[in-house]
Amino acid sequence: MKDPRGRLLILLIALSVVSVVVAGAVYADLEIGYYSPENLGSITQPAPAKNHADAAYTISSFPLYTPELVPGEGRQDVEAYCNTCHSPSYITMQPPLPAATWEAEVNKMGRVFGAQIPTESQASILKYLESHYTPETRKR
Amino acid sequence: MEKEISATSRRNVLKTIGAGAAAAFTLGRLFQPEAFAQQEPAAATRMRTFTGPGANPYWNSVGKIATFPQKAPLIMLTDRPVQLETPRHYFLDPITPNDAFFVRWHLESIPNEVDLYSWRLSVEGNVNTPLQLSFSDLLRKFKPVTIAAVDQCSGNSRSRFQPRIAGGEWGNGAMGCARWTGVHFREILDMAGIKSGSIQVQMEGLERGKGPKGMPSYEFKKSLDLNNPVLDESIVAYAMNGEPLPMLNGFPVRLIVPGYFATYWVKCLSWVRLLDKPDENFWMNPGYRVPDTPRGDTSPADVKAGKVKMVPITRMPVRSFIISPDGDTKIPAGLPVTIRGTAFSGSGPVVKIEFNDSAHGTWRAAELGEDLGPYAFRTWKIEWTPRRAGTYQLAVRATDAKGNVQPDEGVWNPGGYLWNRIERQEVTVGAAE
Incomplete structure (x- = not known):
């Protein structure tokens, strides 16, 4: 007659040995043949230029790699006005900026650079930037 | 036929030995967890495409x-x-x-x-x-x-x-x-x-x-x-x-x-x-204007108070950089490695480039590379043998012919211009046994 407690103990020992081996195997996997779980993406090669012997020197169109702005109220105004002169990458490239800095930037675009943005839209652009691109609010 | 069987059985034997060895290897490593804990491949996450509000800690910017x-x-x-x-x-x-x-x-x-x-x-x-x-x-x-x-x-x-x-x-x-x-x-x-x-x-x-x-x-x-x-x-x-x-x-x-x-x-x-x-x-x-102050340095408060006279930006201050090693690769203690970099100044040639491997160490003169003229990059190199495992802050500073030396302080001005602080690169030296 065997003690059921003893059997349980043996089973537990066996289980822990198995789990240790499995865990070890997982670590071993990390050390060789480890590929990223994410697909990092890639870009297609630009096509070679077709040149002629005349005096015109041409390159292909400049590619766009426009980032997506955070969805939210006011994004349409940003896209309608800011995008006239520059891509939204000018916004996403910035560090999280305090609301006062964004206000100075938006004002500069109007007063210095001559962007014609209706007052209402200017307020909505500012509110959007403050809601998503300050140290307190920026998530991505 | 016989040949085939023997080949198969040889394969099986090899397989068994292989499996046994792998298990022993795995178990062996499990009993010295520190041996592999640091060897996990770098995290698979991508870099964030912005930094801040602190300073960007990377050599390059973080764009795609x-x-x-x-x-x-x-x-x-x-x-x-x-x-x-x-x-x-x-x-x-x-x-x-x-x-x-x-x-x-x-x-x-x-x-x-x-x-x-x-x-x-x-x-x-x-x-x-x-x-x-x-x-x-x-x-x-x-x-x-x-x-x-x-x-x-x-x-x-x-x-x-x-x-x-x-x-x-x-x-x-x-x-x-x-x-x-x-x-x-x-x-x-x-x-x-x-x-x-x-x-x-x-x-x-x-x-x-x-x-x-x-x-x-x-x-x-x-x-x-x-x-x-x-x-x-x-x-x-x-x-x-x-x-x-x-x-x-x-x-x-x-x-x-x-x-x-x-x-x-x-x-x-x-x-x-x-x-x-x-x-x-x-x-x-x-x-493109900078404060009319030493190094073009000022503060947000002084700018706000209207105290700063601004003048057009002109010549580039002296700068130098560590290009390799870039901190991504661990260096085994005792291995001599060549530290390489570049330097330039807008005020004539760079005449001295010095290297330091700690915050309190002495500056050692690096060997200058090919001279392509007073306004070109001047590459430099120096051999460095880290003796002990640990983290090192490598530093480089350049001096130009006018006697300008890179300072160890940053600069601040409203345009974000004229940065030329001494550059540092952290490197990790690992144990060699």
Whole structure:
């Protein structure tokens, strides 16, 4: 007659040995043949230029790699006005900026650079930037 | 048949031995967890594409890698207008390849085509004889000159500033050195004949913006004083490293202003105007201005209080960089490694480059690389053997012929210009047994 407690103990020992081996195997996997779980993406090669012997020197169109702005109220105004002169990458490239800095930037675009943005839209652009691109609010 | 069986059984034996060895290996490692804990591959996560509100801790900026016409994959800050940064490793060489050379435009309409049949370099304004020079005039009517010179964006390393400055968030790669071939700018000015009363020369290229005409969002213009000696060294370059300039670097010709920041190196240069009044357009004032203080340093409070007098940015301060090792690879203790980097100054040649492997260590002179001229990159190297495992803060500092030495303090000004603090690279030295 065997003690059921003893059997349980043996089973537990066996289980822990198995789990240790499995865990070890997982670590071993990390050390060789480890590929990223994410697909990092890639870009297609630009096509070679077709040149002629005349005096015109041409390159292909400049590619766009426009980032997506955070969805939210006011994004349409940003896209309608800011995008006239520059891509939204000018916004996403910035560090999280305090609301006062964004206000100075938006004002500069109007007063210095001559962007014609209706007052209402200017307020909505500012509110959007403050809601998503300050140290307190920026998530991505 | 027999052969086959024996092969199979041999395979099985090998398999069994292999499995046993693997298990033993695995178990062995499990009993010394520290042996593999550090060996997990680096996290698979991608880099965030912005830094802050603290300083950018990386050598380069953190933008995505992108390809543009005539360019190798570069670090993209913005796609329209185009701003691209050169990855660190390219600076091991004193000459930056054309396809890796950084790109910075102010306005979004950049030429995709230039027709040299109709393109002319106009010299106009306060001159005796206005000129219309074709590309072929530049090639045939003047003596070609070549100079190796560093082109660096005024805002290079802007992402180091604290508090951060809104603008192009460059790491250290908004710089490059090329051999520029072209024509002395003075010869062109002399050919036109500068009328008395002229005080500045204005440069304008082909780039255009979507803003209203006459606004800085429509055109980009820069000017230099006619009595500035930098004009004697400036050239109108039609070749870069012995090849036509990439369109994104200013084909067909670009102004080269050795020692000065890139803001004056007007790309696709097409209009040269002699002015009898100072140029007050935005890109001269208040654009590209720095405090009239030592190193151009000030504080947000002083700017707000209106205490700071601003003057146009001019020469580049002395800088040096550690290019390799880049901190990504662990170095085993006792292995001699070569530390490599580059340096330059806008005020003549770099004469001394020193290396330090700790915050309190002594500075050791590094060996200087090939001398390509006073305004070119000067590479350097030094052998270093870390004796003990641990974390080291490698540092480099350069001194130029004028005696300017890199300081160990940052700088702050509202444009995010003139950064030249001593650069450091943290490296991890691992145990060798």
